[in-house]
Amino acid sequence: MAFYSLKDRTHDCSALRASDIDSEVILMGWVAARRNFGGAVFVDLRDRSGTTQIVFLSEKSEDLLSSAQTLRFEDVIAVRGRVISRGDNATEKIATGAIEVEVEELQVFSQSDPLPFPVRNDVNASLETRLKYRYLDLRRPEIQNNIITRSRFVSFVRNYLVQNGFLEIETPYMVKYTPGGARNFLVPSRINRGNFYALAESPQIYKQLLMVAGMEKYFQIAKCFRDEDPRQDRQLEFTQIDLEMSFADENDIMNLVEGMILHGFSSLGLEFMNNPFPKITWEDAMRLYGCDKPDTRFDMPHVVLDSFAAKSGIGILESAAEQGSLIKGICVKGEQERFSRKTIDQLTEFVKKEEIGGAKGLIWLKHGPDNTFTGSVSKLLTEEKSHELMKLLDSKDGDTIFIVADKPSVTHKVMDNLRRHLAAFLNLTDNKKYSALWVVRFPMFEQNSEGDWVSCHHPFTHPVPEHVSMLDSESKGDVRALAYDLVINGNEVGGGSVRIHNPETQATVFKALGISDDEAQRLFGFLLEAFRYGVPPHAGFAAGLDRLSMLITGADSIRDVIAFPKTVTGADLLTGAPTPVIEKQLNELGITVKPTDS
């Protein structure tokens, strides 16, 4: 008997409806469940699209029935049969619930060993087990649908960009090593022993060279590699929707990307709470939310209370203000009854945690009837000062106010964490809702822990033109960049900038970063040289496809939107990578591995 093949398959397992009754069909898929009644066997047949119940009846053939009784979970089969009505036994649980297929012929393509864990949405094997048998985990409809949704989104993105005149161009993954930024994965060169490629952190330099090359509009679904500790939303290798456009300014890029996101989400039936996306400056984001990626699904902005604090009559606030502390308040609308003394104590412990920012304490006030406060410092506030604070924070009867005073960096971080924490506590974060915004005018530079000035974005970012003269001054910390981040639901899903195309400006920026002319030549000489041969002004963007995929699928972990993810220690539990390699290979590369404890 010849095996059935794809051309014989008449329908997928989600296709059949009552209107198909009496047709003869051939289905192929995996045995998702088997219910054996001796004289009748029901099988849930699952393929990528869904599930159809097939039924083996003794009246048809005893041989067929006994074959059906040997079927086990995840056997791969084809069946030929007739679509019949399920009558009173119809179910709403599956899309094909009105019908079933009465089997006339069964082909078993392959049998499955007993499974290490059930292939079902409602059974949670440990992550370790799921990753070891990732091909089984991927059969679970929940994960499979994530991968399908991601594919549909990527497909939309490609179409959108191509229709907007973009060319999809690949750039090298094995690139020149440059220090700074993320730690690189290194690839040793056999032919040039002792030399290394780096795996690209991003296609940044190549896409700028493509602009010099006159490609005008480039995009790529590009893998990027960064040897930094993974997180819930971060993997060692990840994917960016990377694009660059000549003659474009920041609004051209933001409009393009915004259209891509709005329509891409819309194509999946997902709509944004805000359209168009608001733009706020980095400064305003820090002032209102204490961070550069605020979650705007809920309001609860921070209010800076420095001048109030200085004359508040509250000793700790007045002295904090004198010492140059930043004092911020946040007003929780209503739900006052949920802030019991115990809850407030827990919030106080929360803000004191080091990873939350390590505040010294948390001031709280409950706005009661007749415009009075109760709370930690209420007795110290005059009626006039109380009313002033109420006005500043727009608090009403039934609201609750929290105040933190500390070093600016601590206050921002603590109040950011507190705002998110309160939103989660009050169930204001619905992952079916989407709220996006642009954060613009990032600083050009920041100081790292060693006190060195480093780029916030990257060294090719164009400063705000009016700030160019400040680049080599003491106030370079105040220089703002033509850089923008796209933030959705508190996730930084992408960022970009206008690039420098003027050699003098580029030289000044390198100088501000403490990169000498010689070093600039050594690291980026090829780029600077390219820019001498006619470079168009250009700007670009890179969006994190994995994080976007998490948002569109509602996945909690980046692992749930990547077919073969790595663990938090960078291991691939399915293949066992990374592994030692054979001595011969190391010898060819001229590499000696040191013992681990050296």
Place this chain on the structure above:
RNA sequence: GGGGUGGUAGUUAAGUCGGUUAUAACGCCGGCCUGUCACGCCGGAGGCCGCGGGUUCGAGUCCCGUCCACCCCGCCA
């Protein structure tokens, strides 16, 4: 590099104050069953309690170390 949570049958979990033969559900094996849909019923097999050391008459349980997974901080231009 630092902090936290977890690891017991193929899987998911329970296991009290340190005490006799380590439980359950699902899966697996055998049997029964023609309307189930996570079918049901009867019976059975299945254990390096992550690994190594220590305390103790006695350790799944207490202590030390270590490995693995996850979460967080640092890090991620």
